[in-house]
Amino acid sequence: xxxxxxxxxxxxxxEGTAHLDLAVEGVACANCIGKIEGGxxxxxxxxxxxxxxxxxxxxVEWREDMLAAVDVIAALEDIGYxxxxxxxxxxxxxxxxxxxxxxxxxAVAGFAAMxxxxxxxxxxxxxxxxxxxxxxxxxxxxxxxLPAAAYAxxxxxxxxxxxxxxxxxxxxVPISLGVITALGMSVVExxxxxxxxxxxxxxxxxxxxLCGRALDHAMRRKTRAVxxxxxxxxxxxxxxxxxxELVRVPAAALRAGDRLLVxxxxxxxxxxxxxxxxxxxxxxxxxxxxxxxxxxAGALVHAGAVNFSGTLTMRVTAAxxxxxxxxxxxxxxxxxxxxxxxxxxxxxxxxxxxxxVHATAALTVVGWLVAGASVHDAIVTAIAxxxxxxxxxxxxxxxxxxxxxxxxxxxxxxxxNSGDAIERLSEIDAVVFDKTxxxxxxxxxxxxxATLDPELLQRAARLALSSxxxxxxxxxxxxxxxxxxxxxxxxxxxGVRAMIDGTEARLGSPAFCGLxxxxxxxxxxxTIVFTHAGRSAVLLVRQxxxxxxxxxAAALRAxxxxxxxxxxxRPDAVAPVAAALGIADWRGGLTPAEKIAAIDALKAQGxxxxxxxxxxxxxxxxxxxxxSLSPISAADLxxxxxxxxxxxxxxxxxxxxxxxxxxxxRLMRENLWLAVLYNAVAVPVAIAGFATPxxxxxxxxxxxxxxxxxxxRARGGAA
Amino acid sequence: MNVLIYLVPxxxxxxxxxxxAFLWSLRSGQYDDIEGAALRVLSDDxxxxxxxx
Numbered sequence: 030x031x032x033x034x035x036x037x038x039x040x041x042x043x044e045g046t047a048h049l050d051l052a053v054e055g056v057a058c059a060n061c062i063g064k065i066e067g068g069x070x071x072x073x074x075x076x077x078x079x080x081x082x083x084x085x086x087x088x089v090e091w092r093e094d095m096l097a098a099v100d101v102i103a104a105l106e107d108i109g110y111x112x113x114x115x116x117x118x119x120x121x122x123x124x125x126x127x128x129x130x131x132x133x134x135x136a137v138a139g140f141a142a143m144x145x146x147x148x149x150x151x152x153x154x155x156x157x158x159x160x161x162x163x164x165x166x167x168x169x170x171x172x173x174x175l176p177a178a179a180y181a182x183x184x185x186x187x188x189x190x191x192x193x194x195x196x197x198x199x200x201x202v203p204i205s206l207g208v209i210t211a212l213g214m215s216v217v218e219x220x221x222x223x224x225x226x227x228x229x230x231x232x233x234x235x236x237x238x239l240c241g242r243a244l245d246h247a248m249r250r251k252t253r254a255v256x257x258x259x260x261x262x263x264x265x266x267x268x269x270x271x272x273x274e275l276v277r278v279p280a281a282a283l284r285a286g287d288r289l290l291v292x293x294x295x296x297x298x299x300x301x302x303x304x305x306x307x308x309x310x311x312x313x314x315x316x317x318x319x320x321x322x323x324x325x326a327g328a329l330v331h332a333g334a335v336n337f338s339g340t341l342t343m344r345v346t347a348a349x350x351x352x353x354x355x356x357x358x359x360x361x362x363x364x365x366x367x368x369x370x371x372x373x374x375x376x377x378x379x380x381x382x383x384x385x386v387h388a389t390a391a392l393t394v395v396g397w398l399v400a401g402a403s404v405h406d407a408i409v410t411a412i413a414x415x416x417x418x419x420x421x422x423x424x425x426x427x428x429x430x431x432x433x434x435x436x437x438x439x440x441x442x443x444x445x446n447s448g449d450a451i452e453r454l455s456e457i458d459a460v461v462f463d464k465t466x467x468x469x470x471x472x473x474x475x476x477x478x479a480t481l482d483p484e485l486l487q488r489a490a491r492l493a494l495s496s497x498x499x500x501x502x503x504x505x506x507x508x509x510x511x512x513x514x515x516x517x518x519x520x521x522x523x524g525v526r527a528m529i530d531g532t533e534a535r536l537g538s539p540a541f542c543g544l545x546x547x548x549x550x551x552x553x554x555x556t557i558v559f560t561h562a563g564r565s566a567v568l569l570v571r572q573x574x575x576x577x578x579x580x581x582a583a584a585l586r587a588x589x590x591x592x593x594x595x596x597x598x599r600p601d602a603v604a605p606v607a608a609a610l611g612i613a614d615w616r617g618g619l620t621p622a623e624k625i626a627a628i629d630a631l632k633a634q635g636x637x638x639x640x641x642x643x644x645x646x647x648x649x650x651x652x653x654x655x656x657s658l659s660p661i662s663a664a665d666l667x668x669x670x671x672x673x674x675x676x677x678x679x680x681x682x683x684x685x686x687x688x689x690x691x692x693x694x695r696l697m698r699e700n701l702w703l704a705v706l707y708n709a710v711a712v713p714v715a716i717a718g719f720a721t722p723x724x725x726x727x728x729x730x731x732x733x734x735x736x737x738x739x740x741x742r743a744r745g746g747a748a
Numbered sequence: 749m750n751v752l753i754y755l756v757p758x759x760x761x762x763x764x765x766x767x768x769a770f771l772w773s774l775r776s777g778q779y780d781d782i783e784g785a786a787l788r789v790l791s792d793d794x795x796x797x798x799x800x801x
Contacts, residue, residue, distance in 0.1 A: 059787035082784030132774060140767040144760060162752070169756060 034266075034277040036098040039114035046076055049098055051087045051112040052261035053080070053105070061110075068108040072096060084254040087112065113261040114279070121257060124250055131243045134181040138236040141177030142229070145170045146726075149229040153723050160222060167219040167226045174212060174228040181235050182208055184242060200379040200424045203386060207419030208234060214412045227416055230725045234421050237733045241428040248432050252444050256674065259444075259661060267298035270342075280332075285347035290340065293521070294497040297334045300354055301343040303327060308339035311499065314664050315645045317465040317597030319553040319572050333645060333664045335499055338522050354666075360621055360649035361670065367653070373449050374697055375427040379420070386418045393716050406718075413720040417711045422732035426700030429740035434693035437744055441685040442676040443658075450672035453656040454686055455694035456637050460585055461628060461654065463642035464596035464606055464617075469572040470678060471643065471662035473503045473555070476569045485566045488529060489559035492517060492536045496525045500555050503570045504536065524557075534561035553602055574609060581680040582610040588687060591636075595624050597646045624650040641683055643667060658683060693743050700736040707732040 041048040053065065062080050065087065069078035074095025080087045089101050098114070105112045148166045152158065182205070189201035208231045215226040265280040268290040275290060280298040283289070288304065291297055297310070307325040312318050314333040321337055324330060330343060331354065390411045397407035434451050438444075445451070462468050478486060490508035493501040495517035505511075514534075517527035524537015535542045535558075542558040544565060554571040575581075582592055593614040596603045600617030607615040616627065628650050631638050640647070640654035643663035651657035652670045659671035668674055675682035711728050714720055773779070 059790050062784060062788060063791045080784065081781040082787060083781045129774065132779070133771060136767060136770050136774070140763055144763050147759070148756075165752070169760075173760070 033274075034099045034102075035282070036102075036114050036279070038279060038282045039116055040098050042093065045093055046090050047093045047096075047098070048088065048090050049101060050115045050117055051089065051102070051105075052115045052258040053085055053087050054111045054113070054262060056080070056082065056085050056110070064108055065105065065110060069101065069104060072100065072104055075101075084251075085258055086115065086254075113264060115257070115261040116281075118257060121250075121253060124246070124253065128243070128246050128250055131184060131239065131246055134184060135236070135239040135243050137177050138181035138232060138239050141173050141181070142232040142236040144173055145229045145232055149722065149726070163224075164219065164222055167215075167228070170226065170228040171216055171219060174232050175216075177232060178208060178212055178235060181232075181239065185235075185238070198380050198383050199376055200382075200420060203379070203383045203418075203420050204234070204238065204424060206387075207231075207415050210412050211416045211419070214409065218409070225722050227413075227722050227725060230416055230419075230722060230729060233726060234419055234729060237421055237730070238424055241425045241432075244432045245428050248435050248439075249445075249448070252435065252439055255439075256444050256446070259674075259676075260665075263661075263665075265296055265298045268292070268295075283345050285345050287345045289343050289345065291330075291336045291343060292340050292497070293336055293338055294499050294502070295336050297330045297332055297336060297343070299332050299345045301330060301345045303330060304342045304344055306339050306341040308341050309337040311335040311337060313465045313572070313598075314471070314643065314662075317463060317644045317646055319465055319598050319602055331645065337499055354645065357621055357645055357648055357666070360625060361652055361666075364625060364649045364653040365670075371449055371453055373427075374452055374694075374701070375424070378423060378427075378701055382420060382423060386415070386420075389418070389712065389716070390414045396716070397718075410716070410718045413718070413725070414712060414715040417715040417720050417725050417728060418708055419729070420704070421729050422704040422707055422736045423701065425733055426704050426736045426740075427697050429737045430693050430696045430700060430743050433740050433743040434689055434696075437689050438673070438686060441689065442682045443673050443686045443689075444676070445673045446669075447672045450656060451690045451693050452697075453637075453672065454639065454690035457590065457639040457655060457687070459591040459593065459631060459636045460639045460641065460683070461593045461595055461631070461650070462612075463640075463644060463647045463650075464594055464603055465572060465598055466643040466662060467641050467647075467660060468578050468594070468606055468610065468680070469574055471660065472506075473500070473570045474573045475504055475507055476554075476571050476573050478507055478568075481566050481568070482564075485559065485561070485564060486568075488534065488561060489536050489566060489568065492525055492527055492529075492534055492559070495519060495527065496536070500557055500570050501525065501536070504557060504568060529561060532562045534559070539567075574606065575678060575680045577679045577681050579610055581684050582612065584684045585687065586611075588684070588691075590639075590687070593631075595619055595627050595650070597621075597624075597644060621646045621649050625653050628653050639687070658686065689743070696740060696743050700739055703736055703739065704732060707735075 039049055062082060065080050066078045069075050069089060074092045075089065076092060077090040078087065091101065102112050148170050152163055152166050185201045185204050185208070188199065189205040192199040192202055211227040211231040215228050219226050266277050267280050267283055269276050269278050269283065270288040270290065283299045289298065289301070293308070303324050303326055305326050307323070309321040309323050310330060311321050312331070312334050315331045324341070393411040393414050394407045397410055398404070431451060435445055486507055487509060490504055491510070491512060492514055493504035494508060494511060494513040496519050514527040514529055517525050519525045520537070520541065523541040524535055526533055526535045537557065539556060539558045542560045542565065544558050544560070554569055557568040557570055559566045559568065585592060591614070592612045594603060594607050594612055594616070596615070596617045597619055598617055603615055603617035619627070624647065628638055628640065637655040640651050640657045641659065642651055643660050645664040645667060648664070648667040648670050651659065651667060657671045658673050658675060659668050661674055661676050663671070673686065675686070707728065714724065778785070
């Protein structure tokens with residue numbers, strides 16, 4: 030049956046040309062750019078093709094009357110690259126614009142800071158400088174500083190204004206106040222031919238802070254681009270009936286009422302009801318259950334389940350029809366609203382800091398007036414206190430660590446979804462795991478591969494490459510050379526056979542291979558037999574633990590964390606896993622509501638829980654936990670509610686995430702103390718009236734550089 | 749010191765030119781693909797002509 034691919038939902042049209050964004054897999058070297066762009070431009074009708082090597086994305090434009098989206102993807106496949114249509118998320122484009130704005134502000138602040146410093150250094154060193162020349166330099170500084178600060182200070186002024194209107198305090202409030210008073214006082218002082226002006230401090234402060242913001246933002250954009258590409262790579266396609274014709278469409282384009290064909294080995298692309306056909310489906314990504322479920326006409330199936338044996342026709346149902354997903358959504362909503370908002374370390378510091386600083390400045394005025402100084406001198410000194418305490422180091426203290434730590438996590442294969450995940454990760458004292466797909470690998474494996482004859486196993490694996498069956502996929506994963514045998518034929522629901530070296534080889538159910546059923550392995554385990562030239566091998570396919578699960582569990586315990594398993598699978602399937610990992614505290618057969626209840630019970634004891642899970646049934650528990658992680662293979666809804674996602678087959682990133690977060694937390698605290706220490710030294714100097722612009726500039730940049738250098742230690746290898 | 753009257757504005761004008769150049773390069777998307785730009789310079793697809801590929 031010829032099947033067309035419908036990509037219309039991804040294609041944007043403008044004036045006769047079509048535009049498509051693609052995430053490209055396998056772009057690794059400089060040659061790829063020329064190969065991909067050159068190859069596409071040779072296609073008739075392609076107007077433009079541009080590969081962005083930084084985020085591995087390709088933008089193609091072509092004349093609509095000459096080419097279709099499918100041809101573009103086919104052409105890429107011919108060159109040797111797999112490309113996945115990609116819909117740029119709104120959040121991502123907004124972030125790109127914000128980044129550009131931040132860099133513009135940074136450029137303006139940098140220009141202003143450099144030029145004003147040039148003038149200021151002359152003033153500081155020119156002891157024989159006349160008053161006219163000094164005034165001229167100050168006015169020139171004002172001319173540069175005022176417009177520059179008005180432009181480059183916007184990120185801080187806006188955020189501070191928003192905070193004040195919400196009757197809250199954040200770090201941007203004292204920053205804005207410091208910058209504005211510094212500039213205002215300097216103008217007044219310049220007008221009265223005074224010796225000191227603080228234009229340099231104000232612009233330099235903006236420059237340092239904008240560096241921190243821009244770096245933080247760049248890091249976040251980088252991780253988001255990678256996450257977006259992974260989502261595009263993972264996107265499922267569905268086979269939809271349009272009349273009697275079958276069309277391949279992206280799962281995101283499905284609507285309620287669509288009729289779909291689900292072949293063996295396919296994932297069910299949407300929730301729905303089976304119309305006809307019968308099969309066994311694997312619900313492990315949905316409920317955590319590893320034993321397969323038989324379905325026939327009328328049965329409900331959920332997105333993410335794998336169809337095993339027969340071809341099914343199904344109808345997509347709308348949300349709100351009493352399915353599992355509705356219960357999950359309802360629980361999710363409750364869990365999200367019940368969650369108390371985590372107050373970030375920097376904001377907590379700001380709440381303590383701002384009142385203290387402003388009170389100190391007020392006391393300074395009063396103190397100097399009482400001591401008999403003039404009103405002008407008292408106010409000038411108080412403003413000097415405000416300037417010198419302007420929390421440059423304090424604002425960078427947390428941000429710099431955040432940037433370095435998320436970079437370290439990124440390299441360890443952990444992609445952060447939420448900004449404060451690092452802080453919350455560092456506070457946990459218990460870890461709750463889901464079993465299926467989290468402690469175990471998401472796909473079944475040949476469990477007894479080590480005990481089989483390697484040569485026989487390799488032949489079985491190569492033969493399995495010719496089958497679409499999910500169990501065959503597990504066998505095929507053992508293949509060292511991915512070379513299928515020629516002329517292999519598949520008997521649907523039974524197995525594959527091919528001629529190897531002149532004799533017939535068969536891989537499939539025991540009956541298909543003419544073997545009396547080997548002793549039935551328990552539920553959740555499938556037996557596959559391979560026969561060739563009179564020899565045979567029995568392969569046991571089941572969910573196996575992630576390769577480093579036991580090691581990671583031990584390491585997490587060594588970090589002082591309590592481990593627990595909450596699984597939706599049968600208790601007798603959970604018990605061996607818990608025993609292998611030495612986790613005494615486990616429960617099986619839980620519904621999503623019971624998982625939440627278990628986590629709430631832990632929270633009631635004052636525990637801070639990290640939940641690691643992948644199934645649809647875990648999503649509410651992930652949202653309820655203090656912080657959550659999910660593997661990249663997780664269900665889409667679940668991943669959206671996790672604070673971070675980890676890549677690869679290993680469980681190690683979980684441990685890595687905890688150690689990096691703890692180290693980051695320690696450094697953040699250290700940095701905050703450094704900033705406090707700096708203030709403890711600088712404030713008395715300012716109160717006493719000795720804070721010249723030179724001292725202010727030196728102290729401010731010195732402390733900023735110090736906390737940034739300290740933050741770099743978050744990179745370090747060993748904790 | 750009268751020399752400052754035109755030296756300082758000149759220095760500022762040069763600085764502003766640099767700033768304007770940077771803002772222009774940012775607007776024209778030259779920082780959108782930093783890694784790619786480093787690699788594109790190595791390819792000689794643009795040499796063209798009968799001798800080039």
